[in-house]
Amino acid sequence: MKIKERLTERVAACLLCFGATAVVCADAASTGDTAVTKVTAKDVSKYTAAQLNADMGLGLAANEGFDTAQARSAKDRGLNTVKVSADWSEHVSADGEYTIDADWLAGLKKTVDAAVSQDMYIILEAESKSDDGRSAVWEQLAENFAKYDRKLIFAGDLTEPVTAENDTSGKNNTSDKTEKKSVIQTIRSVKGNEHRVLLLNSADWYDVAADADMMVSVSGESLDVTGTAFTEEDTDMIKTQLGRYELDWLDAGIPVVISGASESSFAKADENVKWAESFGTLAKQLGVPAVFENIGGKYDKAAVKLIDTYKNGTVTGTVLESFDAEKGTKVVNSGYVDLKLKSGGKITYDLTMEELFGDADAEKVTAVRFTGSCGFRLGSEKGKDSLKRVLTADELKGDSIKITSESSWGRVYYEVLAADKVLEPYTKYLQFTEPDENGKCYARAVMMVKEEDVEDAVSVKFTFDLSGQSASVSSGKFYRAVSQQGEIIDPDDGYVFVAAVISGIPEEAAEDLTITDIELV
Template identity: 30%
Template structure:
């Protein structure tokens, strides 16, 4: 009773708003309304499909077909692989793609390659993850003034085609303009670059943003990731990044930090994650905060990992620290996985986490993955097979009373797949003949547990015998009528045309907060509704 009194007090308060309705759970913010910072925080821990769609013949830069996907020794990506990554708890999948081996002299991308990339993207989107799609291994894109014109032409040609292909995807799909634009094989490749190199990267970043936005559709508001020079996390590179005047930008950096622990195998290398290493990691996140976050710019760490040095327990310590620091700053972190569980060449590239053939997590890597996901604390793992996690749709949600019993057909789906009545669930109907609320209860069978009840209504054929405000036509105006009207206004449960008429107290042709307030005032006895019939 206290809850009802509190509710009525809220409803009749002068500053009442929809968010104050206690019996209706707040609807999760739609991704289309989110800011880049909100999307970044929601992306959580991600995983890279490394050394797969980005594989190429680096020696000759020759044109390749679909066989390039396995050129570096990894099997072709499968839906089962993507599902396994999602089931582990990853909420973002980054799909690195090398495009130039699949394009002609005019940069036109081969349709078969575009279709293959789209297939993998679709698998990840279907698993309700964020997806980062990029241009990877852009060796043609040396950021110098002499090369800028040619690089810009190629970059814009590729992104015009990619953006057009995916222009109708929602904002779960994120475009990353370049991977690590740098002076490949030359001076200053990994030290943050020169002033000239960093300025050219800024120009290329803007070319990318302008090209994508010009393709229209949902690309107008899509979040776009732009890298620093070489995606470097050095302070020089981060401070030099010029962020375009665009409200949907994410800064992209790669941070295999602390380097001596995560990748270095030469002088200064260590396999122990001690306080020195942790302090270096803390400094990284402080730098990111000072340069970007504190100024309102969202950041994605698109690659990070710790190579296997036969030090799983130390890598777990690193993972706990890294994920906690990132979570506290609202920075998503996307784990690099090249399917190399052992650093056979002693070059710091032992970044294998899941066996692409068996779909089992490597023994030396799974504790690291578990630590990352647990410490970050933001997991959208695969849904449990319960009826409450299913989508239940009725063929009809309201009927006009005619003396017959009505039973709408029911469709039940889980993760986009329709279930089978008698195998996955059973149906129990209640009511359906007399005026008022009726319902059907869906109860799980076999793999599916639990139950859910969905209501439908039987409305009178003649509304003249019912009072305004009696929304469910039970000849009484009470808290139930407020609940039904509020659910309709919030879009939770849309009422039938007859019930809308009964709830439209001021008869302005729409049901809104004003009508809820007037019904609540009537129930509380503050101000009675007019003694008028619905019709």
């Protein structure tokens, strides 16, 4: 579990979406039988599910009948997503074919087009009171919305229970409602929906074959705040729940949508504003969109604060605490343990140092990072369970470390950290020789680094970049002084120079040559 890599990917997805360029396309009226394929102002045809997710922002839930005026009002306030809930139970034929009523379907398309006209994301949540007919209905919906672009996301009843008729497992257990047959294959088989993004409920995720065009919907109800005033404990509760989403889904590379969230309802408006600022900051920090079942109007202080805070917040990709011991490190071993019930009624695991370190050189280990959405404690720690802990090498004592949780089941991941030998240049010089008869020259790179950083190094590897092409050169020489344009330059106290030469640089491209990093070998 390489946390830093995933955080980088998550933040990059957000930055890409924020920097997208708008283009002029067809209006909502063109989504009928003669539709063009592009129906929104922003071209998202090449966006991955993660990039779409990063662009969705805050949204509101709407029913059939949501019109253009309502969509414009929502968009003007800063909302970028609409979840359209559509119950088709009473709008299909009773002959077993489940043919959708044409008038109802036309009304549904009109509702979707209202959001399309404002360049909003649409989550079309089609559900029924019955388990029957889901595949047939979704096939028709997929056909009718095939020409809508990737801003239209399907959600709702995307799985169906196994019955004797559709069971392919050979078990024929018609009462087992936990087994489900996916209707996703039906949607994917309809032209224009091969890569339609689907939003699955978290409970259904592991019952289907997940693919790269899926997101997971997590409940916002667990983020509800009660009481008479908003407190620091409430902020901790929100942070903890978002942290669980981060560890369970985002760290696995699965985009998350918080669905069914609600504004706080404290009697005092100022307390609701505090909640809005806290939730908006943390949700944006994590980089996840949230759809609200109810959200106040433009005169609601909390709603205004929520939207403004989210809009102007910064995506870091995590809500978990950062520790100094993590900085400047790389993962040299990783794994996980499943906690087991022991005497005393608590689940626990004794992780041996041998198991923890694996093949890593224990002498070079600087810290160990533990994460687990179940919540856990290490050793004899007291107080509340944590989602993340980092122990320094000095704190790793004894032959093993006990991991305990108050949960009924839990998995805790560990990552063994060692110092990353990629060095930041303190001073950089880049010299070029005169070009030869072929118009090529040599470049000499000189950097000043801390002597203590390089004292154990065999050599130093420089990585150069020239117009997008990368090359590496290693040098085993360290200098107490260098000559720069005829002048002898001494390093600062406690520093030395390292240098390397790269040849064959075209004269006209010399100014584009850069040094991207320096690494101990």
